[in-house]
Amino acid sequence: MSQNDIIIRTHYKSPHRMHIDSDIPTPSSEPINQFAPQLITLLDTSDLSSMLSYCVTQEFTANCRKISQNCYSTALFTINFATSPIHAENIFITLHYKKEIISLLLETTPIKANHLRSILDYIEQEQLTAENRNHCMKLSKKIHREKTIQPTVNLNGSAFFSQSPSDAIFCRHLSLQYALDSLRNGKGKVNLIKHYSSVESIQQHVPLVRDAEFRALLRHPPAGSRVIASKDFGFALDIFFCRMMANNVSHMSAILYIDNHTLSVRLRIKQSAYGQLNYVVSVYDPNDTNVAVRGTHRTARGFLSLDKFISSGPDAQTWADRYVRNCAIAILPLLPEGVPGAIFTGIATRMPFAPIHPSAMLLIMATGQTQQLITLFRQLPILPEKEIIEIITAQNSIGTPALFLAMMNGHTDNVKIFMQEIQSLVDNHIIHEDNLVKLLQTKSANETPGLYISMLYGFDEIIDIFLNALTTPIAQELLNKKLVMSILAMKIHDGEPGLYAAMENNHPLCVTRFLSKINGIAFKYKLSKANIMDLLKGATAQGTPALYIAMSKGNEDVVLSYISTLGAFAKKHSFSQHQLFTLLAAKNHDNMSAVHIAIHHNHYKTVETYYAAINVISQSMSFSADELKTYL
Numbered sequence: 001m002s003q004n005d006i007i008i009r010t011h012y013k014s015p016h017r018m019h020i021d022s023d024i025p026t027p028s029s030e031p032i033n034q035f036a037p038q039l040i041t042l043l044d045t046s047d048l049s050s051m052l053s054y055c056v057t058q059e060f061t062a063n064c065r066k067i068s069q070n071c072y073s074t075a076l077f078t079i080n081f082a083t084s085p086i087h088a089e090n091i092f093i094t095l096h097y098k099k100e101i102i103s104l105l106l107e108t109t110p111i112k113a114n115h116l117r118s119i120l121d122y123i124e125q126e127q128l129t130a131e132n133r134n135h136c137m138k139l140s141k142k143i144h145r146e147k148t149i150q151p152t153v154n155l156n157g158s159a160f161f162s163q164s165p166s167d168a169i170f171c172r173h174l175s176l177q178y179a180l181d182s183l184r185n186g187k188g189k190v191n192l193i194k195h196y197s198s199v200e201s202i203q204q205h206v207p208l209v210r211d212a213e214f215r216a217l218l219r220h221p222p223a224g225s226r227v228i229a230s231k232d233f234g235f236a237l238d239i240f241f242c243r244m245m246a247n248n249v250s251h252m253s254a255i256l257y258i259d260n261h262t263l264s265v266r267l268r269i270k271q272s273a274y275g276q277l278n279y280v281v282s283v284y285d286p287n288d289t290n291v292a293v294r295g296t297h298r299t300a301r302g303f304l305s306l307d308k309f310i311s312s313g314p315d316a317q318t319w320a321d322r323y324v325r326n327c328a329i330a331i332l333p334l335l336p337e338g339v340p341g342a343i344f345t346g347i348a349t350r351m352p353f354a355p356i357h358p359s360a361m362l363l364i365m366a367t368g369q370t371q372q373l374i375t376l377f378r379q380l381p382i383l384p385e386k387e388i389i390e391i392i393t394a395q396n397s398i399g400t401p402a403l404f405l406a407m408m409n410g411h412t413d414n415v416k417i418f419m420q421e422i423q424s425l426v427d428n429h430i431i432h433e434d435n436l437v438k439l440l441q442t443k444s445a446n447e448t449p450g451l452y453i454s455m456l457y458g459f460d461e462i463i464d465i466f467l468n469a470l471t472t473p474i475a476q477e478l479l480n481k482k483l484v485m486s487i488l489a490m491k492i493h494d495g496e497p498g499l500y501a502a503m504e505n506n507h508p509l510c511v512t513r514f515l516s517k518i519n520g521i522a523f524k525y526k527l528s529k530a531n532i533m534d535l536l537k538g539a540t541a542q543g544t545p546a547l548y549i550a551m552s553k554g555n556e557d558v559v560l561s562y563i564s565t566l567g568a569f570a571k572k573h574s575f576s577q578h579q580l581f582t583l584l585a586a587k588n589h590d591n592m593s594a595v596h597i598a599i600h601h602n603h604y605k606t607v608e609t610y611y612a613a614i615n616v617i618s619q620s621m622s623f624s625a626d627e628l629k630t631y632l
Contacts, residue, residue, distance in 0.1 A: 064123045072120045079120065081113055152311075155289040159202040161211075169202055173210040174286035175264035176217070179253035182266040183336045188251030190266070190284075190292070197290040214262075217255065217332055218367060218409045224333040224344030227363045227372055230258075230324050232352035234303035236331055239350050240267055241279055241300035247343045249335070256306070257330040257363060259323040260396040262286070265309075283309035287316065323397065328360035330367045356383065358394035358402075365402040365418065368411035377421040381430055388431055392422060392439070399445030407442070407450040412461045419469040437478055440470065440487060452490040455498035455514070458507035467517035474524055481525050488518050488535055495541030503538065503546040503562065506555035515565040519572065532573060536566065536583055547586035551594035551610065554603035560613050567617030580621065581628055584614060 063075045070081040077095045084090040084107050091113035095104040159169040174196070181190045195205040224243075228236055244252060244267065256263040268280040279300050284292040293309045295302075306329060310320040335341060354360035354372055356379055364372045380388050394402045406414045422439055425431045442450040454462040470487070473479050479487075490498025502510040515536070522532050538546030550558050563584070570580045586594035598607050618624060 064120055066121065066124055072124075079116075081117065152288050152291050153197065154287050155196075155199060155202060156286040159199045159206070161206070161208040162203050163208040167208070167211070169206050171286040172214045172262040173206050174202070174289065175255055175262040175284065176210050176214050177206045178264040178284045178292075179255060179266070179334050182251065182253045182264075183334060188253075188266055188268045190282075192290050192292065202289070214255075215409075218257075219411075221332050221367050221369070222334065222344075223341035224347045225331065225367060225369065226348060226351045227328050227330045227354040227360055227367065227369050228352045229355045229357075229360075230307060230327055230329045231305040233306035233329065234301070235352050237267065237279075237281060237303050238300045239347060240333065241269065243343050243347065244269060245300075247339070249339055249343070251336065252339075253334045255330075255332040255334070256283070257332065257367065258327070259359065259362070260398050260400070261319075261323070266292075279303075281309070285311060285316070287311070323359070326355070326357070328354050328357055328363050330363040330369075332367065356380075356391070358391050361391045361394040362396055362402045362405065365411065365414055366405040366409060368406070368409065368414055370411075370413045370417065373414055373417055377417070380421075380425070381428075385431055388425070389435055392418075392425075392431075392435065401442050401444070401450075403439060403442045404444050404448075404450045404453065407459070407462055407466070408453045408457070410454075410457065410459045410462065412459065412465065415462050416465045419465060423469070423472055433473075433476070433478055436473060437483075440473065440479070441483070447493045449487070449490045449492070449498065451487065452492055452498040452501060455490060455502040455507065455510050456505060458502070458505065458510055460507065460509035460513050463510050464513045464517070467514070467521075470521065474521065481527070484521065484525055485527075485531060485535075488521065497538045497540070497546070499535070499538030500540060500544075500546040500549060503550040503555065503558045504553060506550070506553070506558045508557045508561035511558055512561045512565055515562070515569065519569060522573070529573060529575065529579065532569070533579060533583070536569060537586075543589040545583075545586040545588070545594070547583070548588050548592075548594040548597060551586070551598040551603065551606060552601060554598065554601065554606045556603075556606040556609040559606060560609050563610065563613035563617065567620060570617075570621060577621075577623055577627070580623075584628060 063073075065073050067073050072079040077097060080092075080094040080096075082092045082094070084092045086107065089110075090107050091110050093106040093108060093113060093116065095106070097103065156171050156174065157168045161167050161169060178190055178196075181195070182188045195201050224240075226236070240252065240254070244250070250270075251266065251268045253264060253266045256265055263286070264284040266282045266284075268282075270278045270280055272278060276298065278296050278298060279302065280294065280296050281303055282292040282294040283306070288311050293311065295309065297303060305325075307320050307324050310316050310324060333344065335343070348371070354364065354376065356376065360372075360376060363369075364376060376391075380391065383391075392402075396405075403415070403418060406418065422431075422436055426433050426436050444450075444453075451463065451466055454466070470479070470484075474484070499511065499514060502514070518532075518535055521527075522535075547559065547562055550562065566580070566583060569575070584594075588597075595607055595610055598604075598610070614628065618628075
């Protein structure tokens with residue numbers, strides 16, 4: 001092999017042979033040198049979508065045209081495919097850089113070469129389609145606001161639920177209500193003037209149940225949900241319109257989740273008196289509460305990027321510049337009653353791909369798009385470390401991290417993949433280990449730990465996954481004892497620990513998994529009994545223990561799991577009788593014990609469970625119920 005031939009081994013398995021032929025020096029800043037290692041990594045990715053999601057953003061594909069069966073021309077390169085003269089079973093790909101006398105020769109397998117051909121064919125077709133769309137725009141109606149007799153108002157957050165006057169009605173509630181209104185109307189229309197023009201009309205129209213419904217929508221995204229680039233909004237609409245036509249569906253809605261804001265879109269297919277089909281799209285932004293921006297075209301492919309539908313107001317345009325243009329959006333489609341979600345089966349394979357951007361990571365984690373998360377992580381190794389860190393530590397505009405959103409919305413698979421991939425990036429020296437340590441301390445803008453929110457909502461598998469992720473950093477001594485105690489305490493800004501939240505809300509599996517994990521961690525770090533007692537007590541800043549609040553609520557399941565696990569702790573760490581009885585008594589700051597507060601609230605079944613559990617551990621710990629009574 002000559003000195004000019006190199007084997008580049010990528011993050012994946014297969015090597016490729018590459019040769020750069022040049023009559024002049026080629027500085028590293030030249031596109032051919034910048035693109036060479038990235039192209040090899042992409043060819044080594046078996047998933048066509050991974051290649052495509054990267055390539056469509058690159059300059060080298062601009063003005064892509066197929067010249068012949070084996071030749072393509074773009075703005076920067078001429079790309080040729082030929083049988084390898086060295087290994088007849090392989091393909092030679094030659095990239096001629098048009099600006100200089102430089103060529104890149106790449107020998108690879110026919111499968112990999114066909115991947116690249118498919119991408120170039122797709123990009124050529126999309127660019128031709130875009131030209132047709134621009135032509136159609138000239139023939140179609142202009143995008144405009146839907147008619148209203150009142151001035152535009154912003155009532156986002158100004159109204160409150162009539163069933164809960166302390167809870168405001170925000171964009172997520174208004175958007176979901178708009179989407180449901182559209183679905184329930186036979187023609188997909190929404191009466192904005194009647195229901196969205198005043199605080200009073202909104203309070204009468206939007207029920208409290210919309211809050212729980214929206215959270216459920218994020219936790220269990222409907223079929224067809226996808227994170228895409230905002231510039232590909234029109235392409236996604238085209239796919240939805242095609243499925244609607246194929247299944248005789250005249251209208252549908254979708255939630256658009258962007259950064260920390262929620263919009264809604266409704267799609268309608270109308271037929272004129274002359275039989276002409278019109279495709280109608282209305283985008284509703286709750287910041288313009290009583291209007292929607294509508295566009296009508298004679299072709300389903302007549303729509304372009306989402307920012308074309310954003311209000312023309314200066315505030316809206318500033319927001320769009322920062323969070324819409326060149327960023328990602330999540331689409332969560334909703335169908336009329338009786339229309340099965342199965343009509344969107346396989347739609348993900350046709351949808352545009354998410355950009356390699358922090359906003360994509362944020363929305364993929366928030367909406368639980370697991371396959372998209374895998375694809376995104378496959379592409380990270382080709383990026384500079386700074387860009388990788390920006391993506392994995394992505395936050396929305398109010399400072400909520402992507403990992404926190406996945407933990408809050410119960411996306412177990414996403415949390416698992418995220419933690420595994422971050423550890424892999426550290427192990428392969430692609431990012432520094434300090435980034436892993438920071439992610440293990442993931443908190444929201446108001447200092448709520450991700451572990452706390454999972455304990456609060458009862459996501460026991462996420463608790464297990466996250467605490468398992470501590471194993472390697474602990475073994476590598478990346479975490480000191482103080483940091484470990486802080487992570488395990490899971491305290492929010494007012495001092496309430498995660499264990500307290502889980503027991504107050506009766507999540508026994510969370511309690512069992514948490515206590516089982518800290519048992520091993522306590523042994524590894526040789527935590528003092530005082531440290532262990534603090535974790536097991538799970539007391540608030542006012543001194544109210546976790547067991548106390550569980551007994552006061554009558555949460556017998558979590559009481560049983562806590563006391564049962566407590567016995568194993570006491571035995572393994574040689575608790576004294578005084579220490580064990582202090583935990584079991586669980587007295588608050590007024591010196592009232594847990595069992596007395598349960599009796600006070602008539603939770604007699606919980607009291608029975610409490611004593612039955614104590615009776616079981618007393619046999620192995622050699623103490624009697626009478627001895628415990630002196631502490632109660």
